Amino acid sequence: MNISENIIELKAKLPKEVTLVAVSKTKPVSEIMEAYNTGQRIFGENKIQEMASKFTEMPKDIEWHMIGHIQSNKVKYMAPFVSLIHAVDSLKLLKEINKQALKNNRIISCLLQLKIASEESKFGMIEQDIIQLLTSEEFLTLQNIKIEGLMGMATFTNDEDQLSQEFQKLNTFYTTHKDHYSLNTLSMGMSGDYPIAISHGSTMVRVGSAIFGERNYSI
Numbered sequence: 001m002n003i004s005e006n007i008i009e010l011k012a013k014l015p016k017e018v019t020l021v022a023v024s025k026t027k028p029v030s031e032i033m034e035a036y037n038t039g040q041r042i043f044g045e046n047k048i049q050e051m052a053s054k055f056t057e058m059p060k061d062i063e064w065h066m067i068g069h070i071q072s073n074k075v076k077y078m079a080p081f082v083s084l085i086h087a088v089d090s091l092k093l094l095k096e097i098n099k100q101a102l103k104n105n106r107i108i109s110c111l112l113q114l115k116i117a118s119e120e121s122k123f124g125m126i127e128q129d130i131i132q133l134l135t136s137e138e139f140l141t142l143q144n145i146k147i148e149g150l151m152g153m154a155t156f157t158n159d160e161d162q163l164s165q166e167f168q169k170l171n172t173f174y175t176t177h178k179d180h181y182s183l184n185t186l187s188m189g190m191s192g193d194y195p196i197a198i199s200h201g202s203t204m205v206r207v208g209s210a211i212f213g214e215r216n217y218s219i
């Protein structure tokens with residue numbers, strides 16, 4: 001697997017306004033450094049402890065994105081350094097992020113996850129819950145978080161029509177509300193579906209295996 005070549009080829013295919021998050025979960029620091037040395041500075045992880053230990057070991061100009069589902073009790077471990085939290089799915093979690101951000105004297109950027117997949121297992125809020133959250137009085141008191149945009153994960157399928165429909169649903173919701181809520185980021189698209197996501201307005205793709213190769217969870 002030539003990580004450097006993969007990044008260069010991938011970057012050449014992305015429109016310049018689309019941000020690449022290199023998803024480095026399960027991958028060792030040595031391989032992430034190869035991407036870093038090719039100029040990549042944004043990396044995504046889905047486990048807080050793993051991200052925190054990589055943060056400690058790696059150069060400090062890296063932006064670390066938390067892309068996975070989060071338990072409130074672990075927010076404190078990433079609050080000092082995380083640059084974007086993608087999968088916020090409740091006011092309760094947002095309040096904890098706000099609390100830990102305040103302790104660190106920071107404003108932490110977040111995305112709200114909209115549920116677009118048909119599978120039961122995918123996390124996220126429905127549209128109505130997102131609007132309710134954004135208009136709640138409690139939300140308006142949170143001074144140490146900033147909602148930058150929305151994130152979604154499509155169904156794990158090869159059915160391009162279904163993927164298109166799911167990404168379009170997210171894009172429609174995003175474009176309807178972006179001006180009112182000052183949103184600027186639409187995080188959607190992974191190795192298998194990022195071209196479709198981009199054709200439906202993605203501004204940020206999260207790509208892992210197309211850069212680093214398949215993940216091996218058994219080691």
Ligand SMILES: *Cc1c(COP(=O)(O)O)cnc(C)c1O
Binds near residue numbers: 046067153190206
């Ligand atoms: C692992 C992961 C990705 C990257 O998946 P690939 O198919 O390897 O590109 C993207 N987003 C989230 C939320 C993930 O957990």
